[in-house]
Amino acid sequence: MNSSLKVALAQIAPVWLNKSETLKRIEEQMLEAVENKAELIVFGEGLVPGYPFWLALTGGAEWNTRLNKELHAHYVSNSVCIEDGDLNRICELAKEYKIAVYLGIIERPSDRGGHSIYASLVYINSEGNIRSVHRKLQPTYDERLTWSPGDGHGLVVHKLKDFTLGGLNCWENWMPLPRASLYAQGEDLHVAVWPGSDHNTRDITRFIARESRSYVISVSSLMFKKDFPKETPHLEAILQNAPKVLANGGSCIAGPDGEWILEPVLNYSGNLYSILDFNRVLEERQNFDPVGHYSRPDVTKLVVNRERQSTVEFGDFTDEESNETK
Numbered sequence: 001m002n003s004s005l006k007v008a009l010a011q012i013a014p015v016w017l018n019k020s021e022t023l024k025r026i027e028e029q030m031l032e033a034v035e036n037k038a039e040l041i042v043f044g045e046g047l048v049p050g051y052p053f054w055l056a057l058t059g060g061a062e063w064n065t066r067l068n069k070e071l072h073a074h075y076v077s078n079s080v081c082i083e084d085g086d087l088n089r090i091c092e093l094a095k096e097y098k099i100a101v102y103l104g105i106i107e108r109p110s111d112r113g114g115h116s117i118y119a120s121l122v123y124i125n126s127e128g129n130i131r132s133v134h135r136k137l138q139p140t141y142d143e144r145l146t147w148s149p150g151d152g153h154g155l156v157v158h159k160l161k162d163f164t165l166g167g168l169n170c171w172e173n174w175m176p177l178p179r180a181s182l183y184a185q186g187e188d189l190h191v192a193v194w195p196g197s198d199h200n201t202r203d204i205t206r207f208i209a210r211e212s213r214s215y216v217i218s219v220s221s222l223m224f225k226k227d228f229p230k231e232t233p234h235l236e237a238i239l240q241n242a243p244k245v246l247a248n249g250g251s252c253i254a255g256p257d258g259e260w261i262l263e264p265v266l267n268y269s270g271n272l273y274s275i276l277d278f279n280r281v282l283e284e285r286q287n288f289d290p291v292g293h294y295s296r297p298d299v300t301k302l303v304v305n306r307e308r309q310s311t312v313e314f315g316d317f318t319d320e321e322s323n324e325t326k
Contacts, residue, residue, distance in 0.1 A: 001161075002162045003277060004275055004278070005162075005163055005275070006038045006040075007042065007253075007274055007276060008033035008272070008273055009042055009262075010026070010029040010033070011219065011222060011265065012043075012044075013221060014048065015050075016232065017050055017074060018229060019080065019086065022049050023048060023089065023090070026103065029270075030090070031093070032270075033271055033273075036271070038271075039126070039161070040101075040160060040165075041102075043102065044193050044196065044219050045104040045121070045193040045194050046106050046169075047104045047105070048079075048080050048104070049079065050223070054234070055142040055145055057237075057238050057241045058071075058237045060142050061145060068145075074232075075106070081107075081109070082109070082130065082133065083110045083111075087103075091129070093128075094127075095126070100160055102121060102122070102193065103124070104122075104169065109135075112311070116148040117146065117148065118135040119135070119143070120133050120150070120154070121136075121169050132156050134150070134153070134155065135151060136149075136150050136169040136170070137149060137150050137172050137178060140170065150309075151308060152181075152304055153307065153309075156306070157186060163189045164185070165187065165189045165191060166185065166191065167190070167193065168192060170193065173208065181304045184291045187214060188213075188214045188215065188256075189216075189217070190208055190216045190217070191219070192204070193220075194218060194221070195221055197220060198264040199250075200220070200250065201251070201264055202250065202252075205253075209257070209258045210254075210257070213281065213284040213289065214256055215253065215255060220247065220250045224246065225243065225246070228242070248267050249267060249268060250264040250265070255280055256284035256285075261274055261276075
């Protein structure tokens with residue numbers, strides 16, 4: 001039974017820039033996945049509290065404007081602080097119902113001062129423990145106006161039954177070396193999370209599957225013009241240039257041979273399900289294994305820095321030294 005894994009792809013829209021209400025939606029999708037006997041559920045990039053669509057719609061690169069400052073502040077205020085317990089309920093549900101979770105969040109970490117934000121991919125295991133928080137290595141284009149660049153600390157994999165899971169955010173899936181770092185750790189089920197749209201998922205999902213001879217799950221969010229909450233700051237300016245569809249989904253699954261198991265699904269809101277067979281990985285690795293028999297580490301080798309980056313290191317006083325200063 002360990003060779004079979006039922007997965008749920010949660011293709012939903014956030015309650016945009018509203019952390020608490022979006023977390024409630026995530027809880028609802030988790031409970032539905034449990035009812036359908038899913039063992040892993042995956043949500044899109046930055047789902048909590050949503051993707052910064054305003055940057056491309058309102059002149060996000062304009063310097064020192066009231067609009068950009070107020071929207072950014074609202075975004076940061078609704079971002080996720082794991083240290084404050086924002087994901088505690090998600091962890092409780094994962095533990096209670098024995099379901100693992102990959103969740104895309106906009107993280108506001110206290111270890112970087114609590115004011116800058118990161119597009120992070122969180123893995124919660126079926127015991128309800130947060131096992132990794134991968135901060136996106138390189139925000140893409142206008143994302144750099146609001147997200148900070150991450151580090152390699154979260155480039156790790158996780159065991160789930162016979163499978164070894166790893167994940168990346170959006171366009172960092174195009175980065176060959178981070179992919180290779182996950183392959184080298186035994187990854188055979190790759191999770192790629194996206195803000196939405198099949199123009200992102202349609203080609204690369206099958207490409208990564210064929211390159212790695214792994215399953216690849218791509219999960220995207222949805223966002224339609226009607227989804228912007230009325231209380232959004234500067235809503236009129238955002239809607240002025242917003243298309244009817246900002247993110248059409250495109251969630252999909254490719255098998256270890258690079259062929260579709262689930263072709264990109266457009267404009268559907270809800271969970272998508274599939275059962276994966278681990279033995280298919282072993283079959284496809286027979287003729288190609290990028291970090292095993294079809295590699296040459298004596299010629300090319302990757303070095304990965306997984307240290308969590310910080311701007312400060314404190315050499316705290318010992319109790320004896322502290323007493324001497326009093």
